Amino acid sequence: MGTWNYRIVKEVFDEEVSYSIREVYYDDAEEAVAEFYISLEDTGLTANTITELWSLYEKMGEAFELNVLTEDEDGELVETDDCAEDEEEIEEDEE
Numbered sequence: 001m002g003t004w005n006y007r008i009v010k011e012v013f014d015e016e017v018s019y020s021i022r023e024v025y026y027d028d029a030e031e032a033v034a035e036f037y038i039s040l041e042d043t044g045l046t047a048n049t050i051t052e053l054w055s056l057y058e059k060m061g062e063a064f065e066l067n068v069l070t071e072d073e074d075g076e077l078v079e080t081d082d083c084a085e086d087e088e089e090i091e092e093d094e095e
Contacts, residue, residue: 005024006023008020008021019046019047019048019053021045021053025037070082
């Protein structure tokens, strides 16, 4: 049986080091060493150091504290309170 999660992956190309957070699937069957399969999809979290990667991760997390941006009928970005809608759905599910 396999499992997936997100992992930090270090890659080296032409002596240039890059760290990224990638979705990884691994076969945790009864083998001594798991086989890992890295998703080709990029999460957008890529940096030259783990410290920079951590900083990006924290900044992305802060996005959950802000209103959602959406395009209005004129093509302008405006703030919406979609999080409030999600909270209402959760409350309805709990009832």
